[in-house]
Amino acid sequence: xxxxxxxxxxxxxxxxxxxxxxxxxxxxxxxxxxxxxxxxxxxxxxxxxxxxxxxxxxxxxxxxxxxxxxxxxxxxxxxxxxxxxxxxxxxxxxxxxxxxxxxxxxxxxxxx
Amino acid sequence: xxxxxxxxxxxxxxxxxxxxxxxxxxxxxxxxxxxxxxxxxxxxxxxxxxxxxxxxxxxxxxxxxxxxxxxxxxxxxxxxxxxxxxxxxxxxxxxxxxxxxxxxxxxxxxxxx
Numbered sequence: 001x002x003x004x005x006x007x008x009x010x011x012x013x014x015x016x017x018x019x020x021x022x023x024x025x026x027x028x029x030x031x032x033x034x035x036x037x038x039x040x041x042x043x044x045x046x047x048x049x050x051x052x053x054x055x056x057x058x059x060x061x062x063x064x065x066x067x068x069x070x071x072x073x074x075x076x077x078x079x080x081x082x083x084x085x086x087x088x089x090x091x092x093x094x095x096x097x098x099x100x101x102x103x104x105x106x107x108x109x110x111x112x
Numbered sequence: 113x114x115x116x117x118x119x120x121x122x123x124x125x126x127x128x129x130x131x132x133x134x135x136x137x138x139x140x141x142x143x144x145x146x147x148x149x150x151x152x153x154x155x156x157x158x159x160x161x162x163x164x165x166x167x168x169x170x171x172x173x174x175x176x177x178x179x180x181x182x183x184x185x186x187x188x189x190x191x192x193x194x195x196x197x198x199x200x201x202x203x204x205x206x207x208x209x210x211x212x213x214x215x216x217x218x219x220x221x222x223x224x225x
Contacts (some may be wrong), residue, residue, distance in 0.1 A: 026180070032212040043116075043202050043216035089155060096210035098145045099168045102155040 002027060004092050006103025013110050019077040021106045023090035026071065030092040034100070035075045036065065038087045047088075048075070080110045114139065116205050116217035124223045130191040133220045137184050137205030144186040145214065146178060149200040158201075161186055162209035190222075198224045 005024045013019045023033075031052055036044035050057045050064040050073065057064045063076040077084055088105040117136045125131050137144050145168075146158040153215040161180035178188040184205075190197055200221050204214040 034212070034214075036216075041218075043218045046213065046215060049213065091155075093212060097168055098143050098160050098204070098206050098209055098212065098214055099148075099157050099161075099170070100145070100155075100204075100214065101157070102147075104154050 002101055004101050004103045006090050006092060006106060008106060009104070010107045011109070013080045013108065015080065015082060015110055015112045016095075017080050019027060019080045019084070019108055019110070021088055021090070021108075022072065022074045023103050024070075024072045025092050025101075026090070027101075028071070028073075028095070029094045031095045032093045033066065033073050034091050034093075035062075035063070036089045036091065036102075038089065038105075044089060077108075080108075082110050082112055084108060085110050113160045116203055116215055117169055118201075118203050118217040118220050120220060121218065122221045122223075123194050124225060126225050127195060128197075129191055129193050130189065131193060131222060132187055132189045133201055133203075135188075135203030135205075135217060137186070138215060140183050141205035141207055141215075143206045143211065144180055144184065145204045145206075146186070146188050147202045147204065147216075148172075149202055149219070150198075156186065156201070160209070160221075193224045195224050198222060214225045 011106040034049035035047045038044040066073045143162040145160040157170040180186045200219040202219045
């Protein structure tokens with residue numbers, strides 16, 4: 001019940017296209033859902049996050065869509081760029097804790 | 113504002129040794145969490161510290177321990193190292209426990225031979 005399932009494992013997108021990564025969870029006590037971006041040799045960087053009382057959050061080219069009833073959330077990267085090529089992790093945590101449960105990661109490659 | 117710093121960045125040890133890793137959180141951040149990242153298991157939560165107290169612990173053996181100091185800096189220790197402990201150890205900080213917004217350091221790459 002503590003798992004966060006992430007798909008796809010890898011994604012190849014052409015420059016200018018839309019990248020979509022999906023995550024699903026079981027634990028209804030999760031109340032914070034961040035996405036992290038990680039480049040090789042670096043630590044994960046917080047990209048965008050959402051709470052269950054909101055169905056969508058947009059920051060620049062990055063959008064989180066959240067479906068509370070389906071217990072799913074997704075990251076959309078609009079106008080994908082080669083510089084977006086990285087591994088993306090979804091995560092979830094329970095209120096009053098900093099313990100993050102991470103998905104397995106999606107390796108995104110954006111080709112010119 | 114300086115980010116989360118971790119020292120050392122790289123470490124090579126042999127089986128049976130012990131190791132101590134250090135983490136300095138972002139200035140003003142009082143909560144520190146540690147994670148282990150491996151290709152096989154992904155990112156796994158180790159522990160969470162706030163106000164010098166361990167608030168949460170992941171599913172790791174007792175060989176993994178940590179502590180937090182009054183200035184919020186944190187250390188983690190792994191005793192009796194095993195080959196499987198080879199991993200990237202990441203530290204993350206947030207303003208306070210449960211604030212949620214966590215920022216990660218660059219990690220310490222531990223190799224156990």
